[in-house]
Amino acid sequence: MPSQKLASFGATVVTYNMVTRPMYQALDADKRTEEAVLRRGKVKAERPQIVTPHFLSRTVGFGEEAQDFMRELIRRGQADDAGILYTYSNEPLQMEIISSRPEEVAERISKRIDSESQPLEAVILGVDELWDVSLMKFIFDLTNSSGPKNAADFVRSGRMKMDNGVPIDARLRIEDSLRQVQDGNLDPAVLHRELEAWQLFDEYQDRFFRALKGRGPLI
Structure with missing residues (x-):
């Protein structure tokens, strides 16, 4: 090894x-x-990403057994537990x-x-x-x-903490993606898929469109 x-x-x-x-x-x-x-x-x-079962269920195609497992996690209140992908x-x-x-x-x-x-x-x-x-x-x-x-x-970095069902790591990743889109270094579709998977597009849509136009502060 x-x-x-x-x-x-x-x-x-x-x-x-x-x-x-x-x-x-x-x-x-x-x-x-x-x-x-x-x-x-x-x-x-x-780079390892911190994700949740809910996030994975929206980004990866699952069969019926995996969907049953997801429903069981929801029942247990574990669908938003953070893990490393x-x-x-x-x-x-x-x-x-x-x-x-x-x-x-x-x-x-x-x-x-x-x-x-x-x-x-x-x-x-x-x-x-x-x-x-x-x-x-x-x-x-x-x-x-x-x-x-x-x-x-x-x-230690605090990235495993959750903010309204979303890991801090994911929010930091979104912030970085916004900057990359504004600079023309990232396909906006990649960021859009990430926001939709986290169900955060409504929260970030104004900043997303400003980044897309390449003008105005992102804050």
């Missing part, structure tokens, strides 16, 4: 080295030559075949990462036909190990 956790207030890019035993070696009864498949890529973790994207870079045992390849990469002090690089021993699942397992473990630190950072 990388020695550095996911950042709480910004994006994190992790370089991964996925090492697997090629599928075709299972058909080689003699196995005279050991080979390994090395896939390199980058996983980008966007992590989103990722994967950028494959290269793939090569190496004449060596996968365990040996992984060990060499691990030693190189340590010697170069790369805190955001990882080596993963995976399964060739399920290499993408192996990558998802790595992301899951990285998220789990980073979650407690991220949550503590959010609590």
Whole structure:
């Protein structure tokens, strides 16, 4: 695993080295030559967002079972409880075949990462036909190990507090988006979707239209 956790207030890019035993070696009864498949890529973790189940229900398509779960959260009064949402994207870079045992390849990469002090690089021993699942397992473990630190950072910063059913983190994100729209650095549709998902468009609509026109103070 990388020695550095996911950042709480910004994006994190992790370089991964996925090492697997090629599928075709299972058909080689003699196995005279050991080979390994090395896939390199980058996983980008966007800045973690503080959200609520209500917010997610308006932004993500849910099936009937998930809707039942949401109704149960509402019944319990937990639909506006704050939680942390992590989103990722994967950028494959290269793939090569190496004449060596996968365990040996992984060990060499691990030693190189340590010697170069790369805190955001990882080596993963995976399964060739399920290499993408192996990558998802790595992301899951990285998220789990980073979650407690991220949550503590959010609590200390006050971003986990709620303001009329909306996390302070979301309101700060909206403020930043308003400035970006006014400066022409953000598609207004992105901000509009965020406001609608939080059911805040009526509250922010005057400032939204001023930002859209690029004139007047946002306060």
